[in-house]
Amino acid sequence: MAQAATTSTPPTSPVVPGMACQHGRAACADCKVRLLSVCAALNEQELAEIESLSQSCCFAPRSALFSQEQPADAVFNVTEGMVRLYKLLPDGRRQIVGFALPGDFLGLALLDRYGVSAEAVTETRACRFPRKTFAEYVDEKPHLLRRLHEFAGHELSLAQDQMVLLGRRSAEERIAAFLVGLRERLARIGQSSVTLSLPMSRQDIADFLGLTIETVSRTFTKLAKDKVLLVVPDGARIMNPERLEAIARG
Amino acid sequence: MAQAATTSTPPTSPVVPGMACQHGRAACADCKVRLLSVCAALNEQELAEIESLSQSCCFAPRSALFSQEQPADAVFNVTEGMVRLYKLLPDGRRQIVGFALPGDFLGLALLDRYGVSAEAVTETRACRFPRKTFAEYVDEKPHLLRRLHEFAGHELSLAQDQMVLLGRRSAEERIAAFLVGLRERLARIGQSSVTLSLPMSRQDIADFLGLTIETVSRTFTKLAKDKVLLVVPDGARIMNPERLEAIARG
DNA sequence: GTGCATGGTTGACCTGCATCAATGTCGCAG
DNA sequence: CTGCGACATTGATGCAGGTCAACCATGCAC
Numbered sequence: 001m002a003q004a005a006t007t008s009t010p011p012t013s014p015v016v017p018g019m020a021c022q023h024g025r026a027a028c029a030d031c032k033v034r035l036l037s038v039c040a041a042l043n044e045q046e047l048a049e050i051e052s053l054s055q056s057c058c059f060a061p062r063s064a065l066f067s068q069e070q071p072a073d074a075v076f077n078v079t080e081g082m083v084r085l086y087k088l089l090p091d092g093r094r095q096i097v098g099f100a101l102p103g104d105f106l107g108l109a110l111l112d113r114y115g116v117s118a119e120a121v122t123e124t125r126a127c128r129f130p131r132k133t134f135a136e137y138v139d140e141k142p143h144l145l146r147r148l149h150e151f152a153g154h155e156l157s158l159a160q161d162q163m164v165l166l167g168r169r170s171a172e173e174r175i176a177a178f179l180v181g182l183r184e185r186l187a188r189i190g191q192s193s194v195t196l197s198l199p200m201s202r203q204d205i206a207d208f209l210g211l212t213i214e215t216v217s218r219t220f221t222k223l224a225k226d227k228v229l230l231v232v233p234d235g236a237r238i239m240n241p242e243r244l245e246a247i248a249r250g
Numbered sequence: 251m252a253q254a255a256t257t258s259t260p261p262t263s264p265v266v267p268g269m270a271c272q273h274g275r276a277a278c279a280d281c282k283v284r285l286l287s288v289c290a291a292l293n294e295q296e297l298a299e300i301e302s303l304s305q306s307c308c309f310a311p312r313s314a315l316f317s318q319e320q321p322a323d324a325v326f327n328v329t330e331g332m333v334r335l336y337k338l339l340p341d342g343r344r345q346i347v348g349f350a351l352p353g354d355f356l357g358l359a360l361l362d363r364y365g366v367s368a369e370a371v372t373e374t375r376a377c378r379f380p381r382k383t384f385a386e387y388v389d390e391k392p393h394l395l396r397r398l399h400e401f402a403g404h405e406l407s408l409a410q411d412q413m414v415l416l417g418r419r420s421a422e423e424r425i426a427a428f429l430v431g432l433r434e435r436l437a438r439i440g441q442s443s444v445t446l447s448l449p450m451s452r453q454d455i456a457d458f459l460g461l462t463i464e465t466v467s468r469t470f471t472k473l474a475k476d477k478v479l480l481v482v483p484d485g486a487r488i489m490n491p492e493r494l495e496a497i498a499r500g
Numbered sequence: 501g502t503g504c505a506t507g508g509t510t511g512a513c514c515t516g517c518a519t520c521a522a523t524g525t526c527g528c529a530g
Numbered sequence: 531c532t533g534c535g536a537c538a539t540t541g542a543t544g545c546a547g548g549t550c551a552a553c554c555a556t557g558c559a560c
Contacts, residue, residue: 089419152402160409168343169343170517250341464510467508
């Protein structure tokens, strides 16, 4: 369980090996609440209030935050690491519907049951808000609810973009769009670096893009041959951003 | 502009030919506001209030309710007919992200710009709420906002299901899931009938399922050969619901 | 009636990606 | 060190679904 961590962000706040824990454990006490995404809608006092509602918690790679169809008893705000969100078909086929990064909310729809399963990709930290407490707090703060609703709208928009990708685009376009999108998201949360880190496995990428690991691998190789990017262990160095973006937008 | 209408629901409230109009026109005066989906969250007085904020309006087949990237100046609640929601790629490839039926909301995210384009499939009626007015009203009714938020969560869930379909399922499974899903939605709004009406074109179905018209057509033929359904003009008669559902769930 | 446009079906063929299989690499256990 | 398991790459082959093309049915204009 405790092993040298392959962190998603080597330079910033490396995860200490052996800290893997579940919510409420003592080792989590120092996790900092970072309500990155909604803080704009809250003043200092409210931020402190909502912070007091949360428990910090950590997840080792591969551990589940929650599973599809489970009663949705908590909302999460990822503060560090990466989470994959996926659905399974009865025969085991998997579709990853998204990767959550620091600042992202999970379970925000406040529905009775989780619609997807969530699993830590890397060592991950998150704030956990018991759903009831969170819902009660939100119900008293319309401007916060309004902001959450805008968030949901934004997520829906991303899901629709992904539908275009899955329904109408070639393998190369999918890979390019994936890399460009990930780079933009990392940049937005201040994690841009020379090499784009790809902590998820080829299988994860394939299951996100509706491809197979072999096609993902071959496409990376092809893009490398075309001098668009350079595949490195756990990441990629984008050599020709313009070209990559051109492929990404179709 | 005015032509004999191919209605989505032949038996119930046929659309009178020649009534095609844009919002605000006199011919729309008799459109009834049906806030099917949210009315559970509103009492009689509130229902009257919100009704007074809306204009009824009609759309002829192929006419646009709004376009992607346009300023989102209105929210719509479809009351009759069918609307396709889609995104276009620069080269013209189209992905339909959903079909809106009576009771469905459009533009509910209350974002600044529409994320998709919306076009009437059949003669369509809708309630139009100016966005500013709607947003102001909603901001004063937290329980309504809460309900809208749940709605958005439900839509996100549907979008994720569609991602699974587009990323991981065969043509036959897509068609089956599409028919089963449509039948369930029609049943929920009381439009179930012996033959499932399919007012949208083959191209629409193809662009929704990430296929080509030829594959859609062939798959219908195959399902007909297998005695699962019977394709009729503008619709399908499901002969073997159990089998169809089995295919649909994978 | 003819001519034309639109939409759907069917067949023949092609190809992009999946499948199957072999091989390489790394990290870890013993 | 050897052996093993997880993961990635690469090649050979297959096939589901795309592409191209012919054809038919319907509806409308004239």
